[in-house]
Amino acid sequence: MSGRTLLRLGGGLLSLAAFLVAWKLLVLLTDTPEYILPAPEVVIDRGVRAIGSGVLWEHVGATVLEIVLGFGLGAATAIAVGVALGKSVVIERVLSPYLVAAQAVPILALAPLLDIWFGGGLFARVLVCALIVFFPIAIATMVGIRSADPLLREMLLSLGATPGQVTTRLEIPSALPVIFGGLRVGVTLSVIGAVVAEWVSASTGLGVLINIADQGLFDTPLMFVALAALAIIGLAFYSLVVMVERRLVHPA
């Protein structure tokens, strides 16, 4: 392990320790009961028990599946639409109002309708996830495509490149940093999308676990465990996107 990696790891651990200490101090100083704000060690203990019993894995697995499928579907569609928007002003003028309007409608209001239209299964939840990630990635792709150097585009065309070759050889590669900016935003939103979808219709998933802990068991520490699991999943997927970005955009 290099010195730089160790430094980064140490910084992360120090930050985590500071966060836990501040949390513990808050509980101690305000004398808040466990059912309002449990102390970190209570949450950790509850998390260990939830992992040991297998309860947490079942819900984590369902949420991760929705995130992977929803993000995959949403990102692939958004990049395709974003390229089209970037290349054609006509398409942008026709589609933009619908895209903006769809983004302006709260996903929490849309999700119950999708649930009814698509029968409330995994597909409906994946669709909710895909919809929430679509807008930032599509817009980032459009902006990225348009940011390609016009002189290089002219040069490629003058050398006889087809429009498809201009897109694949120039516009998409030069748009990658911006597209990955959209992907970074989208992947964190996909976690929210999965939870919202589970709140509308699901039997398993971390959103369901939050509801069970909150409304069924009055188990506030378990709610925090579910929230922590969501945060870890979000961080993991974000890190994965950053890793892929580093390999594709800034290869060593």
Place this chain on the structure above:
Amino acid sequence: MSPRRFVPALLVLVLVVVLAACQVDSTFQDVSSPSAQLRPVKLLLSYKPDVQFAAFYVAQQEGYFADAGLEVTIEHRDGPDVIRLVADGQAEFGVADATDVMISRTSGIPIRYVSTVYARFPVALIGAPEMVPAEPAELAGLRIGTPGRYGSSWAALLAILDAGGLTADDVTIREYPAFNQVEGLLNGDVDLITGFRVNEPLQLAAQGFEATMLTVDEVAPLPGPGVVVGDDLLGSDRAMVAAFAHAVEQAQAAIAGDIDLGLQDAVNEVPTIAEDRDTARAVLTATAELWKDASGAVSAAIDADVWASGYQTMVRLGLIDGSVPVTDMYEDVGG
């Protein structure tokens, strides 16, 4: 002005100012004294402002709370938050499901049920007449929609299944966490749904769907929602808690005797209710029926027998572990 004239003038001026101040003070006291005697308290209700909560609007508007020495502010929160915030002392009173009180008390939350609001359990299994069986045992194999595997609807469903010797594994459960199980029933995705006895049948009727019910009361009685308070408040001011419970009971009795009184006060509180006055009246009439005990009277008294059998049912269903005795979960402040 000479000093001889200045001094009396100054004295007169001071006298006028003092008298004016006394007048202002006494006027202020006259206006404020009635409310100054009232103790400001907060009441948390679940769901959203609705005609079902007319008893609390009547208690507020007709002066029952004021007669009890209370100035009540009503707020709406999620059901679980009602229990947590009342237990923590952030609000003095709440209205919560008795089944939630059993679960939260078992998990260590210092909350206590002090008076009955619903003498009958308000959740039922609802569906088309040909799908609602006469006996719970006939539910086997049916598809049932419910908000989730938590809360009073889940407890009611399990209790009904249990009364027929069944478990959740003997039926197909479809979950509707957004409480849109009515759409599921109308779409034919499920055969039956759990729902509030006074709401879902009316919603279905509005869609031309004739519905009947299998109620929990018929097969496995569970205690209904009631007033809850934190242990600290109950220990420190039992008289105030009793006065509050009595005020609610008085308001309920007033509505049971005059539905239009409750409807009008509900409209005063939630003007949109007036848009569909007939439906609101039907909901309130049905709600008032659920307040009445077996003798047909509105009573805030806690039925210890129903609590004891409901507690045993909850233990048998695995919803509570029985570590906290049922008598530690409620205290009848009227008794």
